Amino acid sequence: MADKDALRAAVFKAVEDYCAADFGYSFDPKNPIVRLHEPTFSAGEINAALECLLSTYVTMGPKVKKFEEVFASSFGWTDGVMNNSGSSANLLAVAALANPATEDGLRPGDEVIVPALSWSTTVWPIIQCGLKPVIVDIDPATFNIDPNEIEKAIGPKTRAVMIVPVYGNPCAMDAIVEICKRRNLILIEDCCEALGAYYDGKAVGKFGRVGTFSFYFSHHLTTLEGGITVTDDFELAELMRILRAHGWVREVKDRDRWLKKYPEFDPKFLFVNVGYNLRPMELSGAMGLVQLPKLAEFVDTRRTNSAWFRREFAQYGDFFDFQEEQPKGRHSWFGFPMRVKANAGFTVTELTRALNANHVETRPIIAGNIARQPALKLYDHRVVGDMKHSNAVMDGAFSFGNHQDVDSGARAYVAEQVRAFLRSRSLI
Numbered sequence: 001m002a003d004k005d006a007l008r009a010a011v012f013k014a015v016e017d018y019c020a021a022d023f024g025y026s027f028d029p030k031n032p033i034v035r036l037h038e039p040t041f042s043a044g045e046i047n048a049a050l051e052c053l054l055s056t057y058v059t060m061g062p063k064v065k066k067f068e069e070v071f072a073s074s075f076g077w078t079d080g081v082m083n084n085s086g087s088s089a090n091l092l093a094v095a096a097l098a099n100p101a102t103e104d105g106l107r108p109g110d111e112v113i114v115p116a117l118s119w120s121t122t123v124w125p126i127i128q129c130g131l132k133p134v135i136v137d138i139d140p141a142t143f144n145i146d147p148n149e150i151e152k153a154i155g156p157k158t159r160a161v162m163i164v165p166v167y168g169n170p171c172a173m174d175a176i177v178e179i180c181k182r183r184n185l186i187l188i189e190d191c192c193e194a195l196g197a198y199y200d201g202k203a204v205g206k207f208g209r210v211g212t213f214s215f216y217f218s219h220h221l222t223t224l225e226g227g228i229t230v231t232d233d234f235e236l237a238e239l240m241r242i243l244r245a246h247g248w249v250r251e252v253k254d255r256d257r258w259l260k261k262y263p264e265f266d267p268k269f270l271f272v273n274v275g276y277n278l279r280p281m282e283l284s285g286a287m288g289l290v291q292l293p294k295l296a297e298f299v300d301t302r303r304t305n306s307a308w309f310r311r312e313f314a315q316y317g318d319f320f321d322f323q324e325e326q327p328k329g330r331h332s333w334f335g336f337p338m339r340v341k342a343n344a345g346f347t348v349t350e351l352t353r354a355l356n357a358n359h360v361e362t363r364p365i366i367a368g369n370i371a372r373q374p375a376l377k378l379y380d381h382r383v384v385g386d387m388k389h390s391n392a393v394m395d396g397a398f399s400f401g402n403h404q405d406v407d408s409g410a411r412a413y414v415a416e417q418v419r420a421f422l423r424s425r426s427l428i
């Protein structure tokens, strides 16, 4: 029989050789392509996942637990609850807060204020948990929820605010935290596109009762699919561990409490709440452990590129507005967004068509003004204000890739394509 260890070593070596030969992106001027994202993983992550497959330990286990611990402690939370997507993280966070077991939580019909410029699954969990979204406009400079609009929207049933640091631009946290304290509102931070962002030296997601992150393939780091909820509230974390897995107590940290309370049950099959199955795979935890140490360098590259694009495009202020980083914020630049001004002399569609034809991929900003999406028509919600700024982003803004592999060649190429378009319109 073949030596198992030698075979494993050969498999891992083959993956390393394959990745060295045929993995990774670098800009090629002869075949220029700038995609919205490139894989953040390589041989190390693939082998970590393979290790799980070869061992046949594929469902949530010690690697997920380790990843939760390392992730939470790297940014300063006491608890992290990994799950299978950022959307699941949002669902878990809202479901735990709206659960009858959370005494000071949310109750059916309570209102949750959200920014119009959101992702769909920022808002859907609010509806799915029997709560009512109240949609407010953004600050045009940051693309983030405007604290003044939060104040205007607060009504007798308002109990929470769910914010989104758009593209990794930290929100106006001093003002938002102050409003939440003064009005006794629960703060939830959907940081699914803001990994690596800080406000006043503190990681985003650390200002509210619970924060969420996504590790989807195109994000700052990936576990293929994946997400995590983070909190310093042990009881909420325990409840999220229960809701994540069937309403079971199997994964809680303090199992004894439940076993003492219900000694007549088989401890392996004790269901204490109504739950879901939002568990991540062990492969995702293993990949996350290899990915996490890469974050700081990836974010540095994104920040360097964004500063370069801002300098490069400063001369085109007649045509474009940009997303502004705030003095206390450290933006992690999920992509590079630009808004075409209403009087620019061209539309965002005309510009993005030209960029796409020249192999610069583009996309709209998150889901645009979520209040305009057809899904909302089916459910009770409130829209406060005219949504002028969210509409301007939905109708006039786009972004292109600003990921870890965008180098000086790719940057210069994108800038040249924007210039070529402006020249083609005789605007410069």
Ligand SMILES: Cc1ncc(COP(=O)(O)O)c(C=O)c1O
Pocket: 085, 086, 087, 088, 090, 118, 119, 121, 122, 164, 190, 191, 192, 193, 214, 215, 216, 226, 227, 366
């Ligand atoms: C703000 C925001 N929330 C939630 C999500 C959902 O994350 P996932 O794709 O991992 O479900 C995303 C996805 O990009 C997002 O941008």
